[in-house]
Amino acid sequence: MIFVTADTHGDMERFETKAIKKLKKTDTLFVLGDFGFIWNDDEKTEKDLKKLAKLPFRIMFIDGLNENFDRLMQYPETKLGGAHCREVVKDKIYYIPRGTLLELEGRKLLCFGGCDNYDMDIITSENDPSAKDYNRCTANLNLNNNSVDYILTHMPSGKINRFINLDSNFYSECMDYFDTLSQKVNYTKWYFGCLHLDKYISPKVQAVYSDVLPLWEEEKKGFFKR
Numbered sequence: 234m235i236f237v238t239a240d241t242h243g244d245m246e247r248f249e250t251k252a253i254k255k256l257k258k259t260d261t262l263f264v265l266g267d268f269g270f271i272w273n274d275d276e277k278t279e280k281d282l283k284k285l286a287k288l289p290f291r292i293m294f295i296d297g298l299n300e301n302f303d304r305l306m307q308y309p310e311t312k313l314g315g316a317h318c319r320e321v322v323k324d325k326i327y328y329i330p331r332g333t334l335l336e337l338e339g340r341k342l343l344c345f346g347g348c349d350n351y352d353m354d355i356i357t358s359e360n361d362p363s364a365k366d367y368n369r370c371t372a373n374l375n376l377n378n379n380s381v382d383y384i385l386t387h388m389p390s391g392k393i394n395r396f397i398n399l400d401s402n403f404y405s406e407c408m409d410y411f412d413t414l415s416q417k418v419n420y421t422k423w424y425f426g427c428l429h430l431d432k433y434i435s436p437k438v439q440a441v442y443s444d445v446l447p448l449w450e451e452e453k454k455g456f457f458k459r
Contacts, residue, residue, distance in 0.1 A: 235261045235337060235448045237385065239426025239441045240297065243269030245281060248288065252445040260290040261337065265426035265441055266297030266346050266387030271304050271321065286322040293318075293327045295346025297387045297426065299360055314342075331362055332370030340382040340449065343420070345370055348388050348427065349407040362407050370410075374418060383448055384423040390415050393438055397428065421449070 236256065241247045241264055256262060270281050285292060296305070305328055308319040314335035319328040329335065335342045349361040374381070389397070391408035392415065415423070423438045424446070432440040439446070 234259070235263060235340075235342075236445050237263045237265055237424050237441055237448060238443065238445045239265035239387075240267040240429060241269055242267055243272060243278075243281065245284065247443070248285065250445070253288075256288075256290040256445075258289040262290055262292050262445070263342075263385060264292065264294035265385055265424060266295050266348070267426065268294035268297070272299075272301050274301070274304060282322055282326065286325045288325075291325060291327075293329055295329050295344050295385065295387055296331070297346060298348045302360070330369075331366035332368075332373060334373040334377060334381065341377060341380075343370070343374070343381045343384045343414075343418070345384075345386045345411075347407065349405045362410075367410055370414075374414075379417055380419040382421050384414070384418070384420050386411065386423070386425045387427045389425045389427065389438075389440070390423075393425075393434060394428075396434070397430070397432070397440070424448075 238247070247253070253262070270285065271278060305319060308321050308328065310317055311320040312318070313327055314337045316333045316335050318330060318333065321328055329344045329346070331345050331347050333344045335344060345362075345366070347360070347362040347366065388394075388407055388411065390411035391404055392412055394403065394408060420437075422436075424441050426441055428440055429442045430440045431442045431444045434440060
């Protein structure tokens with residue numbers, strides 16, 4: 234099974250909950266941005282990654298509000314689920330670049346991390362999603378007739394962000410792009426992190442923070458929470 238959570242921020246306690254302890258060797262945990270365990274270049278980072286690598290399940294993550302891209306790009310490139318990614322810890326932890334389309338367990342997962350202009354005190358232009366990221370995403374969708382099973386992002390679409398934050402008039406290139414995807418892509422469900430919110434928004438959209446949710450069994454088995 235594939236499970237999703239978000240914004241772990243380098244906090245080991247997030248990987249010690251009852252829900253996490255139920256995950257098995259055959260499971261994958263997908264962190265929807267702000268994974269946090271490689272933000273710093275220090276001894277603690279290496280120790281934490283070794284601890285995570287001892288967990289029975291596999292971890293995948295997309296980037297979030299900000300990332301240590303200098304470090305990310307030092308990890309070896311490999312192929313997983315028919316797409317290129319970075320192998321942070323061999324056979325255990327992977328970074329999935331923006332616009333990647335993975336095929337895992339018979340499902341197609343469109344993955345797009347990152348965040349643009351959300352907090353100008355933190356975000357820098359070099360961390361913003363680029364034209365290359367958008368083009369990669371669009372090209373992968375075109376190859377798959379604009380049809381995927383799940384969309385996994387850090388940011389919500391602009392429409393969803395304004396629905397959750399009714400007093401918000403915030404717009405961004407990334408959110409606008411996601412608005413376009415929501416109109417033209419056929420998908421079963423869209424999960425996103427970023428807002429530090431666990432919220433069922435609609436049958437098609439779910440905000441994730443500390444919950445641990447199975448992708449395609451939630452209707453059958455109920456939400457898999459902490």
